[in-house]
Amino acid sequence: MKVTVALALVTLGSASAFAPAPFGSRQSTTALSAEQSRSDFLTQSAAAFATIAAFPSVSNAAKYGSFGAGSPEVLDPKTAIIDEDILKTESVQKCISGIRSYLSAVKSMSATVAADSQADIGPSIRKELDFVQVRADFNGVTEAFDEDTQRGTDRLVRIILQDITELETANRQKPGVPRSEKRLSIVQGKLSKLEKAFDDFLAFV
Structure with missing residues (x-):
């Protein structure tokens, strides 16, 4: 019962931010409001993940993995429905190039x-993985997806946006203080996770 209630709260809390847009419309299901800042996003994400983390079985089931493995929210690219005409437009292709x-x-x-x-990879993170631009490029690409495909990529996008910010946080070091093995492991883990998530998203296009 507690697990059911927790999942319901998480679902209701994130539904408005990631409600699917009509197929072929100019608004993506992954779009967060233009006014939403990075801190707003992290606050909402942290609350959702903290709730899930309180229940080990749910947390394990929600971990990001291979397509369809323990994460029914992530759609298999083979079953994706994509509007090829929209996908071929210059604006969408530019967004795909950005993600690559x-x-x-x-x-x-x-x-x-x-x-x-x-x-120190902080300057590279801020320059090459600009949070606002990354989000905008994902929004641009998913305009070509139907509603179910948009839902199936939502989790990938949320993971990427959260991990970019967590990577920047993990990278920070006090002047003169060497990076510990534990901190190094966290940074490398975030980079590895981001690489897989970007790869998985690009499999749709």
Whole structure:
């Protein structure tokens, strides 16, 4: 009963922000309001994930993994319904190129940290993974998706947006204080998770 109530609260709390848009419309289901800041997004996400975390079985079931494995919210790209005419438009193709550049940036950051465990990738995160632009590019691409496909990519987008901010936080170090093995592991884990999530989203296009 407690698990059911918790899931209901999380669902109701996020429904308005991620309600699906009509197929082919100019508004995406992944769009957060233009006025919503990064801190607003994190506050809502943290509340939702904290509620889920209170129930181990639900938390484990909701972990992000392979398509359809323990995460029914993530749609298999093979079953996606996409408007090819919208997908081929210049604006959508530009957004897809943007998402590919984010994936390349994440791979580059991973290589940098692997070569130097003390490397500060903060400037790269802020320049290459601009939160507002990343969100806008996802919104642009999902205009070509039908409602079910939009729902199926919502979780990927939420994970990416949250992990970008958490990566920036994990990267911060006090001047003169070396990055610990634990902190290094967190940074590398976030980069690895972002790489997989970007790859999985691009599988739809």
